[in-house]
Amino acid sequence: MTLSEITTIREKLLADLDGIGAADQLEAFKLAHLTRKGTIGAMFDDLRSVSKEEKPLAGKELNALRQLVEERFKEKESLYTAGAGVGIRHAIDLTMLARAVSVSAPGHEHPLMKTLNEMVSIFERMGFAVEYGPEVEDDEHNFEKLNFAPDHPARDMQDTFFVRSNPLAQQGEGAGPAPTLGEAAPLLLRTHTSPVQVRLMERQKPPIRAIMPGRVYRNEAISARSGVAFFMMEGLVVGPGVSMADLKGVLLSFAKQFFGSDAKIRLRPSFFPFTEPSAEVDVSCYICGGKGCRVCKNSGWLEILGAGMVHPNVLSASGIDPEVYTGYAFGIGVDRTAMMRYGVNDIRDFFENDARFLEQF
Numbered sequence: 001m002t003l004s005e006i007t008t009i010r011e012k013l014l015a016d017l018d019g020i021g022a023a024d025q026l027e028a029f030k031l032a033h034l035t036r037k038g039t040i041g042a043m044f045d046d047l048r049s050v051s052k053e054e055k056p057l058a059g060k061e062l063n064a065l066r067q068l069v070e071e072r073f074k075e076k077e078s079l080y081t082a083g084a085g086v087g088i089r090h091a092i093d094l095t096m097l098a099r100a101v102s103v104s105a106p107g108h109e110h111p112l113m114k115t116l117n118e119m120v121s122i123f124e125r126m127g128f129a130v131e132y133g134p135e136v137e138d139d140e141h142n143f144e145k146l147n148f149a150p151d152h153p154a155r156d157m158q159d160t161f162f163v164r165s166n167p168l169a170q171q172g173e174g175a176g177p178a179p180t181l182g183e184a185a186p187l188l189l190r191t192h193t194s195p196v197q198v199r200l201m202e203r204q205k206p207p208i209r210a211i212m213p214g215r216v217y218r219n220e221a222i223s224a225r226s227g228v229a230f231f232m233m234e235g236l237v238v239g240p241g242v243s244m245a246d247l248k249g250v251l252l253s254f255a256k257q258f259f260g261s262d263a264k265i266r267l268r269p270s271f272f273p274f275t276e277p278s279a280e281v282d283v284s285c286y287i288c289g290g291k292g293c294r295v296c297k298n299s300g301w302l303e304i305l306g307a308g309m310v311h312p313n314v315l316s317a318s319g320i321d322p323e324v325y326t327g328y329a330f331g332i333g334v335d336r337t338a339m340m341r342y343g344v345n346d347i348r349d350f351f352e353n354d355a356r357f358l359e360q361f
C-alpha cells in the first residue's frame with residue numbers, strides 16, 4: 001500500500017458518499033467500508049506490509065482518512081435517520097419563502113369572451129339562433145353579395161388581408177374589377193361577420209332570426225383603439241313585414257339588458273352598402289347616464305353599433321324575394337364594447353396575456 005493508493009481510496013469513498021441518496025445506501029456503505037472488516041479496516045491491517053520508513057506517514061494519512069470519512073458519513077446519516085431533528089434542518093429549509101399560489105383566481109373567462117358570451121345569451125333569450133361561418137372568405141360572400149361596388153375601397157389591399165390576391169390587381173389601374181367567382185377569385189380574411197348572413201340566407205328561407213359572433217380581420221395600423229383582428233357579433237332578422245321599428249325595439253331591449261335598465265338608444269343616419277336605410281346606434285353613457293363625462297367626451301352618448309334594413313339587392317343576391325320579405329341587420333364590435341364596459345384604455349391589453357390585467361375580470 002502506497003501513499004498515492006491511500007489518496008485514491010479517499011477520493012473514491014468521499015465521492016461514493018456524496019452520491020448516496022437514500023438511507024439503505026448509507027447502511028450498505030457503512031457495511032462495506034466502515035466496519036472492522038471493511039475497506040478502511042483492511043487498510044489498517046495492510047499497514048504491516050508498509051516499509052519502516054513510510055509507516056509513520058502512512059499511519060497518519062490513514063487516520064486522517066478514517067476521521068474524514070466518518071465525519072462525512074455522520075453528516076449524511078443525520079439527513080436520513082428518522083427523528084434526527086437537527087439533521088433535517090439541512091434537507092428542508094423551513095425559512096425559505098414559499099412560491100405564491102393563486103387560490104383566489106383559479107382560472108376564468110377572458111374579458112372579451114365574457115362580453116361576447118353575455119351578448120350572445122341576451123339574444124338567445126330573445127329567440128335568436130347562433131350561426132357561424134368561415135374566417136377565410138371569398139369576395140362573393142364578403143363583398144359581392146353584400147352590394148359592395150366593384151371599386152369599393154374596402155376591397156383594397158390596404159384595408160383587407162388577402163390570402164390569395166387578385167391576379168389582375170398587379171396590372172395597375174384600368175385592369176378592371178377582379179373576377180369575383182371561380183378559380184381566379186381572391187380569397188381573404190373576412191372583414192366583418194356579414195358574409196355569415198349571406199351564407200345563412202342562401203341556405204335557409206325566411207323566417208330568419210339569428211346572430212353571428214366571430215373573429216374578423218382588417219389591415220389597420222395597430223393602436224390603442226384598433227388591432228388587426230377583433231370580434232364582432234352581427235344579427236339578422238328576415239320575414240314578412242319586418243320593420244325598422246322592430247330593429248329599434250330589439251336594440252333597445254339589448255341595451256337595457258347589457259348596460260342597465262336606464263339605458264336609452266339613439267339612431268343616427270349612416271351608410272353601409274348592404275343596408276338601406278342605415279344607422280349608427282348610440283347608447284346613453286352608462287357612466288354619467290347621459291349628463292356628459294370623460295368617457296362619453298361630454299356628449300352623453302357612446303357609439304356601439306351599425307345597423308339598418310337589409311338592402312333589397314342583398315336579399316335577391318341570396319335568393320330571397322325582396323317584394324315578399326324585408327329584414328334588418330346589425331353589427332356590434334365586441335372589443336370596443338368590452339373596453340367601454342370595463343374602462344380599458346388600450347385594446348392591446350386584451351391580447352398581451354398579462355396575468356395582472358386578466359385577473360381583474
Ligand code: PHE
Pocket residue numbers: 191192193194234235272275306307308329330331332
Ligand atoms: N358589417 C358592418 C361593419 O363591419 C356592421 C353592420 C352589420 C352594419 C349589419 C349594418 C348591418 O361595420
